[in-house]
Amino acid sequence: MVEEEILLQQLFEEEKLTDKQKKILLAAIDTFSEKGYAATSTSEIAKKAGVAEGTIFRHYKTKKELLVSIVTPLISKVFGPFIVKDFHKVLDQPFENAEDFLRATIENRREVFKKLLPVIKIIMQEIPFQPELREQFVEQVAKKTYERILVVIQDYQDKGQIIDMPPASVARLAVSSIFGYLISRYIFFPESEWDDEIETERTVHFILHGIGKK
Amino acid sequence: MVEEEILLQQLFEEEKLTDKQKKILLAAIDTFSEKGYAATSTSEIAKKAGVAEGTIFRHYKTKKELLVSIVTPLISKVFGPFIVKDFHKVLDQPFENAEDFLRATIENRREVFKKLLPVIKIIMQEIPFQPELREQFVEQVAKKTYERILVVIQDYQDKGQIIDMPPASVARLAVSSIFGYLISRYIFFPESEWDDEIETERTVHFILHGIGKK
DNA sequence: AATAAAAGTGAGTGATTACTCACTTCGAAA
DNA sequence: TTTCGAAGTGAGTAATCACTCACTTTTATT
Numbered sequence: 001m002v003e004e005e006i007l008l009q010q011l012f013e014e015e016k017l018t019d020k021q022k023k024i025l026l027a028a029i030d031t032f033s034e035k036g037y038a039a040t041s042t043s044e045i046a047k048k049a050g051v052a053e054g055t056i057f058r059h060y061k062t063k064k065e066l067l068v069s070i071v072t073p074l075i076s077k078v079f080g081p082f083i084v085k086d087f088h089k090v091l092d093q094p095f096e097n098a099e100d101f102l103r104a105t106i107e108n109r110r111e112v113f114k115k116l117l118p119v120i121k122i123i124m125q126e127i128p129f130q131p132e133l134r135e136q137f138v139e140q141v142a143k144k145t146y147e148r149i150l151v152v153i154q155d156y157q158d159k160g161q162i163i164d165m166p167p168a169s170v171a172r173l174a175v176s177s178i179f180g181y182l183i184s185r186y187i188f189f190p191e192s193e194w195d196d197e198i199e200t201e202r203t204v205h206f207i208l209h210g211i212g213k214k
Numbered sequence: 215m216v217e218e219e220i221l222l223q224q225l226f227e228e229e230k231l232t233d234k235q236k237k238i239l240l241a242a243i244d245t246f247s248e249k250g251y252a253a254t255s256t257s258e259i260a261k262k263a264g265v266a267e268g269t270i271f272r273h274y275k276t277k278k279e280l281l282v283s284i285v286t287p288l289i290s291k292v293f294g295p296f297i298v299k300d301f302h303k304v305l306d307q308p309f310e311n312a313e314d315f316l317r318a319t320i321e322n323r324r325e326v327f328k329k330l331l332p333v334i335k336i337i338m339q340e341i342p343f344q345p346e347l348r349e350q351f352v353e354q355v356a357k358k359t360y361e362r363i364l365v366v367i368q369d370y371q372d373k374g375q376i377i378d379m380p381p382a383s384v385a386r387l388a389v390s391s392i393f394g395y396l397i398s399r400y401i402f403f404p405e406s407e408w409d410d411e412i413e414t415e416r417t418v419h420f421i422l423h424g425i426g427k428k
Numbered sequence: 429a430a431t432a433a434a435a436g437t438g439a440g441t442g443a444t445t446a447c448t449c450a451c452t453t454c455g456a457a458a
Numbered sequence: 459t460t461t462c463g464a465a466g467t468g469a470g471t472a473a474t475c476a477c478t479c480a481c482t483t484t485t486a487t488t
Binding site: 273 | 434436
Binding site: 255256257267268270271275276277 | 474475476477478479
């Protein structure tokens with residue numbers, strides 16, 4: 001309950017929310033992430049939130065608007081921070097080498113991923129079907145974040161720490177490795193025992209040196 | 215139309231299908247992959263297939279049975295072959311080095327991915343929500359395939375071509391890279407221009423040597 | 429040609445869906 | 459204390475949902 005409050009606070013920090021509104025959002029996040037958006041009925045959300053069904057539609061004109069109002073702040077606050085926080089880490093107190101940057105990035109994204117897991121599940125599920133969400137995602141992530149990542153990569157390429165592969169391909173490969181780790185860790189095999197420190201090191205080493213023996 | 219016939223033939227080769235049954239399956243694959251299972255109505259499938267709604271339920275007791283009967287053969291015929299074909303390639307006419315094996319694997323998976331894209335989308339979408347499918351998937355893919363991959367990895371480790379990282383981690387990292395490529399290629403940015411030969415080489419090089427400069 | 433089983437049909441079923449609206453309750457400002 | 463807009467309610471609505479069933483048509487076997 002307390003932890004959920006924190007999640008809400010992070011996603012809707014600037015908005016004033018009624019008590020019942022919070023309950024609606026939490027119930028919606030819970031059910032969407034568990035059963036999927038289309039398979040969730042508004043009556044179910046109302047029931048779980050302990051609220052009349054009409055109350056939902058007092059605040060959100062449609063069911064889709066409820067979905068969007070959950071996902072939108074996430075997109076700007078999870079992928080946005082990649083830009084702001086981590087990028088400033090690089091510029092303001094730049095990591096000497098790519099290795100430290102990678103390690104910091106993985107650990108940082110892991111925290112966010114873990115904390116916002118239910119909402120991230122919703123995004124992953126609904127992006128293929130909701131053009132509205134996809135467009136937002138592309139705008140926020142593909143364009144903004146991507147451009148910044150490219151700059152970071154080129155920075156380390158200039159320093160001679162990264163091979164001369166097109167930055168777009170470098171980005172794809174590194175991002176695949178990081179998200180592959182997070183998805184294995186929190187979605188596919190959350191039950192397994194994970195030594196996160198060691199796995200992070202392995203991932204960093206892999207991104208930099210691969211699995212081949214010289 | 216012809217290409218779709220081939221897809222059906224591959225998935226349902228041993229079953230005798232009526233003309234209308236084929237049309238139902240194609241319409242279902244199409245709509246499920248486009249809008250998602252839960253958001254697709256049986257009346258919509260019937261309409262798209264040019265068939266009465268009752269005809270669907272003549273062959274499939276429930277909507278979920280229709281889903282399962284599409285996904286099940288895919289799991290055993292697409293992910294099964296990962297085991298059989300590719301693994302036998304390694305054992306019967308073993309690749310001398312890990313590099314050749316990787317290249318062959320990526321190219322092989324790319325063909326399959328491309329050909330069965332709509333059905334793969336359905337699997338990816340529905341596995342989180344359908345315990346029945348997830349169990350099948352785990353049984354057929356995660357267990358069998360995974361065990362075989364581990365053997366291959368250990369084989370190359372014994373040959374001294376792969377570093378001494380636990381095979382499970384090696385598998386995760388390599389599979390992430392390959393699927394990261396395929397997902398970028400066919401799901402996220404199918405519209406972009408891709409030079410598959412070059413990207414395959416980059417992915418192979420990345421898996422073996424990373425992006426770091428020695 | 430006769431027959432039976434399988435395939436196909438479409439109107440009809442009760443349940444559920446997202447959403448509305450006339451109404452009540454609440455909370456803060458005047 | 460009065461007042462007024464926002465918050466909350468829940469019975470009601472038309473549409474749609476997955477699914478049924480009595481019936482017709484097609485197909486294969488003799």
